[in-house]
Amino acid sequence: MQYVEVASRLLLLTMFALALVSKISSRRAWAEFVESTRAMAVVGDAQVAAVAVATAAAEGAVIVLAAVPLRWAGSVAFVIAAGLLGSLTVAVALVVRRGKSVTCRCFGASQTPLGVSHVVRNALLVVIALLGLAGSLVTGPFDLFLTVIVGVFGAVLGLLVARWDDLVSLLVAP
Structure with missing residues (x-):
């Protein structure tokens, strides 16, 4: 189970790092992210900026805590990630249910509507965060070679999630 924690930790660290960088890399990127948050109309206009900042702060917290090689830090990272991803899942589901066309700014400039x-x-990522949390609560010996392999696997999966x-456009017929 510890290997599940390692793979989950690296997947979430990689994915959230790419997501955060895409949001804060420039003023324009940040403005586009804030505007996509506003367009979702899940919160009022007065809360949009605060929600955008809170999202970026939560992503940053997951990145920092997931990078700290202490069991408690990983556990906290998984809890924050599950909460953030759960909230995002609900928000996106509401947008989809309403039939609104809102561009996904999860990982930067994209023209793909949510x-x-x-x-x-997002639901799969919540499951991964919860599996990582469960793995972080189990103790036992680690094989260094296997740990490196599952860590690389997790990071590659994080890149694929980004x-x-x-990937969806490749798998879904036009």
């Missing part, structure tokens, strides 16, 4: 595939992605829209 859809069911984004709800599925390209979710591209």
Whole structure:
């Protein structure tokens, strides 16, 4: 189970790092993220900026805590990630249910509108965060070689999650 924690930790660290960088890399990127948050109309206009900042802060917290090689830090990272991803899953599901066309700014400039595939992605990430949390509560010996392999596997999966829209477009017939 410890290997599940390692893979989950690296997946979430990689994915949230790419997501955060895409949001704060420039003023324009940040403005586009804030505008997509506003367009979702899940919170009132007065709360949009605070929600955007809270989202970025939670992503940053997950990145920092997931990078700290202490069991408690990983556990806290998984709890924050599950909470953030759960909230995002609900928000995206509401947008999809309303039939609104809101561009996904999860990982930077994308023209893909939020859809069911984004709800599925976020729900899978919640499950991964919860599995990582469960893994962080188990103790036992680690094999260094196997730990490195599952860590790389997790990081690669994190990169693939960041390209979710591209993967979905490859797998879904036009």
